[in-house]
Amino acid sequence: MDIIQTHDAPAAIGPYSQAVRVGPFLYTSGQIPLTKEGNLVEGGISEQVAQVFANLDAVLKAGGATREQVVKATIFMTDLAEFQVVNEACASFFGEHRPARSTVQVAALPRGARVEIELIAYRG
Numbered sequence: 001m002d003i004i005q006t007h008d009a010p011a012a013i014g015p016y017s018q019a020v021r022v023g024p025f026l027y028t029s030g031q032i033p034l035t036k037e038g039n040l041v042e043g044g045i046s047e048q049v050a051q052v053f054a055n056l057d058a059v060l061k062a063g064g065a066t067r068e069q070v071v072k073a074t075i076f077m078t079d080l081a082e083f084q085v086v087n088e089a090c091a092s093f094f095g096e097h098r099p100a101r102s103t104v105q106v107a108a109l110p111r112g113a114r115v116e117i118e119l120i121a122y123r124g
């Protein structure tokens with residue numbers, strides 16, 4: 001098992017790792033829209049989800065995985081009325097690739113974020 005850590009994504013805000021690699025699998029922690037410096041990005045859901053994907057991209061890269069190797073995404077949102085914006089950001093991030101995905105609305109997310117996304121990649 002390898003602990004993945006990169007300065008190109010915000011540090012964990014609790015006792016967890018940015019990602020853990022086990023054999024061919026890479027499990028990212030949920031990314032919220034924090035900048036590398038650890039500040040909540042300014043703006044609304046568009047800016048937030050863009051920051052989340054930028055963070056995930058950095059963590060995937062640090063873990064030796066690509067977007068195309070993502071097999072599962074889990075999305076947590078505080079307002080499913082913003083579903084379309086998140087869908088469009090997902091389509092832009094993954095292109096033609098279509099990982100499995102679950103999306104749920106939750107009551108609240110850390111640091112007042114509106115969206116959190118975690119990924120599982122298979123580096124096979």
Ligand SMILES: CC(=[NH2+])C(=O)[O-]
Pocket residue numbers: 013014016029030031032110
């Ligand atoms: C942000 C996050 N992944 C956590 O568990 O707090």
